[in-house]
Amino acid sequence: MRADVVPAPGKSRRFQLTRDTARPEGGGRAAPGDAPAPARQWPLLAVMGVTGVGLLLVACDVFRVGTLIVGVAMLGGAVLRWALPSVGMLAVRSRFTDIVTYGVLGFAIVLLTLMAQPHAWLKIPVLEDLLHFGV
Secondary structure: OOOOOOOOOOOOOOOOOOOOOOOOOOOOOOOOOOOOHHHHOHHHHHHHHHHHHHHHHHHOOOHHHHHHHHHHHHHHHHHHHHHOOOOHHHOOOOHHHHHHHHHHHHHHHHHHHHHOOOOOOOOOHHHHHHHHHHO
16 A cells, blocks of 8 residues: 555545556557448457367368368467557457467477377387376
């Protein structure tokens, strides 16, 4: 509590409602305000659309390709968050945190997809030993 702010007598500063919250850095519109809503949120819609295509492929029993597309969508979200000054609702936290979160999750999904059994496309002995030890 700042020294120059004194609560009124009988009033507690506990449980005050927040009147406003700051947008994350880059959380502004990705297109001008007079553009339709989908155009203003195109980065989020692009990531969600690619993810939806990947999940549809997984549902159609094309597991490896569908999951790989989901991982690439997450990596694409990290690239969009890094490259564009305003990404709309794709900005959830600070730019650094969003890039790291999207990037690490996307990389992990792609890596695990490439190592999925049977007939793995990528074989990393250390990670295979770790996976078999964990399971």
